[in-house]
Amino acid sequence: MKQFLNFINGDFVATAKTFENRNPATNEVVGLVHEAGQAEVDAAVAAGRAALKGEWGTMSVVKRAELLHAVADEINRRFDDFLAAELADTGKPRSLASHIDIPRGAANFKIFADIVKNVPTESFQMTTPDGGTAISYGLRTPLGVVGVICPWNLPLLLMTWKVGPALACGNTVIVKPSEETPATATLLGEVMNAVGVPKGVYQVLHGFGPGSAGEFITKHPGVNGITFTGETRTGEAIMAAAAKGVRPVSFELGGKNAGIVFADADFDKAIAGITRSAFENCGQVCLGTERVYVQRPIFDKFVAALKEKAEGLKIGGPDMPGVGIGPLISAEHKQKVMGYYAKAKAEGATVVTGGGEPAMTGEYAHGHFVQPTIWTGLPESASVIREEIFGPCCHIAPFDTEEEAIALANATDYGLATTVWTQDLGKAHRMAAAIEVGLCWINSWFLRDLRTAFGGSKASGIGREGGVHSLEFYTELRNVMVKL
Numbered sequence: 173m174k175q176f177l178n179f180i181n182g183d184f185v186a187t188a189k190t191f192e193n194r195n196p197a198t199n200e201v202v203g204l205v206h207e208a209g210q211a212e213v214d215a216a217v218a219a220g221r222a223a224l225k226g227e228w229g230t231m232s233v234v235k236r237a238e239l240l241h242a243v244a245d246e247i248n249r250r251f252d253d254f255l256a257a258e259l260a261d262t263g264k265p266r267s268l269a270s271h272i273d274i275p276r277g278a279a280n281f282k283i284f285a286d287i288v289k290n291v292p293t294e295s296f297q298m299t300t301p302d303g304g305t306a307i308s309y310g311l312r313t314p315l316g317v318v319g320v321i322c323p324w325n326l327p328l329l330l331m332t333w334k335v336g337p338a339l340a341c342g343n344t345v346i347v348k349p350s351e352e353t354p355a356t357a358t359l360l361g362e363v364m365n366a367v368g369v370p371k372g373v374y375q376v377l378h379g380f381g382p383g384s385a386g387e388f389i390t391k392h393p394g395v396n397g398i399t400f401t402g403e404t405r406t407g408e409a410i411m412a413a414a415a416k417g418v419r420p421v422s423f424e425l426g427g428k429n430a431g432i433v434f435a436d437a438d439f440d441k442a443i444a445g446i447t448r449s450a451f452e453n454c455g456q457v458c459l460g461t462e463r464v465y466v467q468r469p470i471f472d473k474f475v476a477a478l479k480e481k482a483e484g485l486k487i488g489g490p491d492m493p494g495v496g497i498g499p500l501i502s503a504e505h506k507q508k509v510m511g512y513y514a515k516a517k518a519e520g521a522t523v524v525t526g527g528g529e530p531a532m533t534g535e536y537a538h539g540h541f542v543q544p545t546i547w548t549g550l551p552e553s554a555s556v557i558r559e560e561i562f563g564p565c566c567h568i569a570p571f572d573t574e575e576e577a578i579a580l581a582n583a584t585d586y587g588l589a590t591t592v593w594t595q596d597l598g599k600a601h602r603m604a605a606a607i608e609v610g611l612c613w614i615n616s617w618f619l620r621d622l623r624t625a626f627g628g629s630k631a632s633g634i635g636r637e638g639g640v641h642s643l644e645f646y647t648e649l650r651n652v653m654v655k656l
């Protein structure tokens with residue numbers, strides 16, 4: 173059986189404690205994951221610290237950037253291996269993983285290598301109180317050993333989104349992939365060795381959160397900062413751990429994002445956009461829209477059209493022809509989503525479509541599939557409108573005015589993303605300024621330029637990553653003042 177080992181100081185390391193990794197489309201055991209304990213975390217931190225003092229610590233930015241380009245090229249050369257690993261871990265449609273997860277996973281190394289190579293720091297010339305001159309300039313130095321704690325929904329993409337800039341800035345990283353998706357992070361260890369990234373620069377420790385590798389990494393005093401993507405509740409626990417030693421955190425957390433469709437929107441494009449934002453990756457996208465607000469004149473037509481789209485999505489495993497929607501990540505997550513499906517009914521929702529489990533046969537009979545689901549008719553206080561579900565579902569409610577749409581969008585503790593559909597340019601910009609989010613898409617969704625800031629406001633995150641913004645977290649900016 174396949175073994176997912178830890179990757180410490182350039183070596184693959186087994187441990188005595190293992191847990192099963194299952195394919196969510198089939199529920200079959202894919203392999204055994206070797207859980208890291210305190211001893212492995214201590215060893216990885218020591219190796220990470222040693223690497224900062226070794227060849228990696230003195231390597232020129234140009235050479236570091238070359239190495240990261242080589243990492244990206246090697247991921248692309250082993251594209252099929254990465255794709256197979258991601259599909260076995262997540263069960264998502266092959267077309268999705270091959271167009272987004274793996275290529276973006278590789279691209280994350282190139283983009284940040286190029287940014288770090290080219291971005292200047294600030295510099296000022298000033299007159300001193302004694303009438304002389306001084307120049308001051310910024311010098312960026314690495315943060316040190318960075319803990320990278322990852323979720324399962326876009327495993328390679330979200331992990332490299334952090335590892336790419338961290339390494340480009342000269343840090344070393346200790347990655348803790350989600351216990352649900354250990355494969356691509358492990359495979360990346362092979363890539364690091366193949367292209368000659370020094371030992372201890374990229375390391376992987378497997379396990380869970382509390383009482384396991386996640387907690388041990390985030391509490392370790394030798395870890396200089398923690399970058400985390402996952403649930404807001406987990407972020408609170410990690411922030412408490414980071415308080416000891418006053419270590420910085422960068423958080424990309426949960427959301428309960430609103431999609432807003434005005435009556436003047438290009439109807440077909442809006443329907444296509446909301447179909448993606450509600451159902452892509454089986455709704456397991458932090459940026460997804462579980463709350464949709466549609467202006468009253470087109471409400472009924474919109475609900476009918478989205479219903480048709482949802483019912484047209486073919487449910488199945490990665491290689492089913494024409495598949496549009498895969499499984500949820502685990503039996504536990506399916507139970508959570510089905511719990512919300514039941515709650516919506518109990519709270520009085522009109523179930524427009526879905527609300528249950530599809531009848532699956534053959535190899536997918538035991539996969540964690542649920543039906544894409546649309547509700548209407550609930551008050552704003554309903555659980556499925558307030559809480560992040562992370563499943564292929566949305567509630568659609570009508571609104572009348574721009575002000576009402578803004579108030580509805582903002583009536584949440586979260587503040588990650590929104591998608592607004594209108595052909596009125598002025599209205600689009602007013603909405604972008606008024607909705608309290610880190611990311612606002614107009615007539616689009618999940619359209620990204622990796623040079624731009626990414627992150628959430630309110631309970632959806634702390635800090636921004638992307639482009640030069642990643643440098644704010646992954647480096648210390650030192651000011652040097654020189655009196656001439």
Ligand code: NAD
Pocket residue numbers: 321322323324325330348349350351379380381382385386387390401402403404406407409410423424425426427457458560562588628632633
């Ligand atoms: P999660 O918080 O359950 O787990 C994320 C990671 O944290 C896992 O590796 C887990 O083992 C680890 N962990 C759990 N408890 C920990 C602890 N106490 N200390 C240290 N590590 C701990 O999240 P998930 O279920 O894997 O992912 C789904 C969530 O992630 C959703 O809320 C989603 O919105 C969010 N998300 C946010 C973004 C974003 O960019 N804002 C992107 C993707 C996912």
